[in-house]
């Protein structure tokens with residue numbers, strides 16, 4: 001994996017030292033909150049409902065065991081013994097004290113990590129397919145591109161004060177696991193007519209209060225044109241993006257208001273100018289980056305123990321069926337470690353769990369760990385020969401939940417349990433859904449489904465792209481939940497449609513039960529997923545199930 | 559028509575810890591809403607808030623929050639957000655509920 005250069009290291013250390021001084025000046029009264037707030041936000045420090053929150057960048061969700069152990073140490077020493085992995089592949093600490101934050105940042109710098117550009121109107125942490133380098137369908141590993149973008153965007157002088165925050169996601173596979181169509185820029189690797197890899201460039205996607213699916217700015221961009229082209233997009237946005245209204249400042253609004261063709265032309269014109277003066281990427285740099293993502297040496301080893309357990313241990317078999325994904329290499333699997341044990345807080349891991357994951361990665365899995373935007377942990381390269389050991393060690397720390405892709409594998413933002421912007425809670429909703437369907441033993445029967453929950457219109461829980469999306473709102477001082485149906489975050493991306501009136505907290509679970517029952521009754525067979533069934537039948541039967549007493553919806557029976 | 563003023567407390571977050579705090583009658587910042595001063599009068603509330611803003615090295619982001627007297631004659635939060643702020647998160651026994 002990529003290691004910080006001396007430049008990165010010095011830059012991060014200097015920033016920590018600066019911030020230490022700024023905290024001191026805030027504490028001794030020489031800085032007011034108005035002066036201090038932008039400075040702390042530049043270092044990922046937010047103030048939430050009950051405490052400060054520190055958001056730490058995990059570039060493209062990639063960690064090694066040393067870094068994971070350090071996160072565990074930080075959680076234990078300065079927080080409450082756990083961390084929250086987010087939909088942006090980052091980690092958040094929910095209880096740091098202001099005085100301790102510079103020490104935390106120093107501890108992060110010790111393992112080449114930081115919290116820079118995790119807030120503010122700049123280019124945020126670049127996210128990538130969490131199966132990068134391991135996926136069977138991959139054209140090329142997207143991480144060298146993500147790393148190049150990380151280096152280029154870190155402290156980029158021109159793009160520190162954009163109209164609004166800016167998110168880039170990259171995938172190297174045709175199956176989009178990085179939600180590229182819901183990002184300001186999404187990069188999807190494709191091949192040209194000659195088989196050469198390049199990118200399909202999507203712009204103007206995003207969720208939040210105005211959800212939009214990104215449009216294709218370029219159907220094929222050669223890889224070596226990437227930086228000037230991205231710079232061209234950012235330039236056009238930086239100059240023309242709205243600064244008069246925060247809610248209209250994202251690039252998606254610019255694209256929408258200006259028109260796709262005009263935006264495309266402007267980007268192309270700017271691109272030409274930039275390409276003319278672009279010296280090209282230093283080949284040595286690119287070589288170094290590529291080298292740091294070289295795949296490990298895979299070895300063939302006997303899998304007898306794994307095979308044996310598959311037939312003798314039903315729990316092991318279930319876990320293997322649900323949480324393992326095929327690897328590009330025979331004899332290997334990608335392991336998804338579920339952070340969604342029934343009743344747990346989606347995305348949370350305790351220090352002990354983080355250390356266990358670190359130890360497993362080190363012992364069995366080439367020291368590679370990923371964080372997925374679905375708030376799970378990935379061990380990308382695990383030999384089947386080691387799988388029994390991995391399973392046993394995960395189980396020992398409560399991390400063997402066999403529910404990846406099932407109804408309890410929910411994305412949920414922190415919501416009103418932590419977030420000061422929230423209009424309702426999301427975590428208890430996720431906990432209740434998981435408990436309910438697990439108790440009914442329906443999870444396996446329902447099969448593949450994506451439930452995503454946000455605690456406000458900002459949509460950090462990606463509810464718009466959930467097959468079932470849930471948005472928590474405040475209706476006259478009471479928590480109320482609005483359901484959207486048919487969203488999809490993959491290569492067939494779609495924004496879910498709002499079903500109808502929201503549900504009070506105690507009405508939500510029964511409504512979801514009716515919705516799921518309708519699906520189970522009407523699906524063609526158990527291979528037809530909820531989303532496929534919804535697409536085939538349209539929304540009417542599902543709305544009728546949600547609102548049986550509302551004549552407007554209930555009339556439309558099957 | 560202007561909305562009728564409803565009683566308010568002044569609340570903020572502690573500068574060092576981020577913990578939720580309230581302004582008490584004697585001008586102290588306290589962690590328990592039951593010790594907070596309740597303002598029935600809008601002008602009084604606004605000037606108390608302005609004064610609270612001047613303790614800027616003690617807290618972050620003071621504002622007025624609806625509160626009502628409970629059976630014991632002490633202020634209770636009205637909105638659910640403020641109820642959570644008096645307790646802490648609901649997914650773990652952390653924050654105020656654990657400290658008190």
Ligand code: SF4
Nearest residue numbers: 413419422455456460
């Ligand atoms: S969606 Fe809203 S409530 Fe949830 S984390 Fe984002 S801002 Fe907070």
